[in-house]
Amino acid sequence: MRLVFAGTPEPAVPSLRRLIESDKHEVVAVVTRPDAVRGRGRKVTRSPIGQLADEHGIPVFTPRKPSEPDFVEALTELAPDCCPVVAYGALLPERVLDIPRHGWINLHFSLLPAWRGAAPVQAAILAGDEYTGASTFRIEKGLDTGPVFGTLTEKIAISDTSGTLLERLAESGAHLLESTLDGVESGVVQAVPQSMDGISYAPKVEQEDGQLRWDQPALAIARRSRAVTPAPGAWTEFEGMRLKLGPVEMVEESLPERAIDVRKTGVYIGTATTAVRLTQVQPPGKRMMPALDWARGARLAPGAVVA
Structure with missing residues (x-):
């Protein structure tokens, strides 16, 4: 499939790298948050996803809002089959969600419907959960409410920080995302609506x-x-x-x-x-x-x- 990948921070890198190396898919462009001041040196730098795309000569879009007309037009012209998303960091308007024929498929680091929102890994540790995991789902208008394609589970160690746990989930989640896209392309994977039981939310950690x-x-x-x-x-x-x-x-x-x-x-x-x-x-x-x-x-x- 022709893919336009959306992501920003380091945990999204394993997924983009895996899709770049895939024999079944072609990453034709990347969408990431605009360059920003980062690090102790306070220098304006590209996001980790933007840097990886640059290394592979993949076009990079950095709209301040995905609703910007120029971005919508460019995405429409690319005609992607699907848009995988990992920690992009911006809400997608409905007209953008409708562009790829297989929609936008998000890798979220929790076992949905648990811990919908911006900080699922931090929330799982704070709550004392014994297990967490990752889910792939089709993005719709609600917050992480779309139907789920697949999941994986990960035990939370007593010594885990959000950093160490997220590092493991980023790697295993990259496999899950790739297999989900493979299944969507072949038609063997179908999304299942989320349960209405066990819904919880993980707001951004300040x-x-x-x-x-x-x-x-x-x-x-x-x-x-x-x-x-x-x-x-x-x-x-x-x-x-x-x-x-x-x-x-x-x-x-x-x-x-x-x-x-x-x-x-x-x-x-x-x-x-x-x-x-x-x-x-x-x-x-x-x-x-x-x-x-x-x-x-x-x-x-x-x-x-x-x-």
Whole structure:
């Protein structure tokens, strides 16, 4: 099939790469979000999907909105058979959805109808789900409501962050997306309407969602720290500064809420239940470092607490 691939961030790269290498399909163009300021250097750069397309000489479209007349006209002229989508990051208007004869097929990183929305992997970890997965479905007007072609499951490890889990799902999901497109082309795969039971939503994770609340149980704090790693990152306040934190680990010992205890074995903070151990700390203007290195440099006073 003639494909126009839509995607933006790194998790979409395995899918585009696999379709470029496919013997059954031809990626005739790519749609991605406009170049933006990214990274510590704050330079205007192409999205990961745009960069991969450039490397293979594939035309790239970067409309600010997919409803722009010039983009709609260009897509119509390309006459794609299907438009696969992975984390594109913009809503598609109905007139654009109607252009490819097989529609737009999205790879979504959850077991639909669970965790519809922008941050399904973070939501699954935060909720303490034992399993998650990926689904391919036909995009329609509603938010991730379209009929499903196929799914895969993935166990969530106790040490998983959203970064490590999404990395695995991006690779396995690329296989699922390719097999879905193969099946759509041959006519052997049919989309099935989503169940009306088990619907849940995963809104975009904002920076404020990374704040760890020490009056919560250690389990909830640990889950949140893993869910927001690597982005937007877990954090807490200490002496008027915002400290970025790596994932925290639960321990069996207890400490008063918010109390910091520095030992040879690590840096511990009290919660509503048992304490947690910090793994890494990033003070303002510095790089992430082992928690003990931070504590030694900070020269914490007796009775120090986090906010």
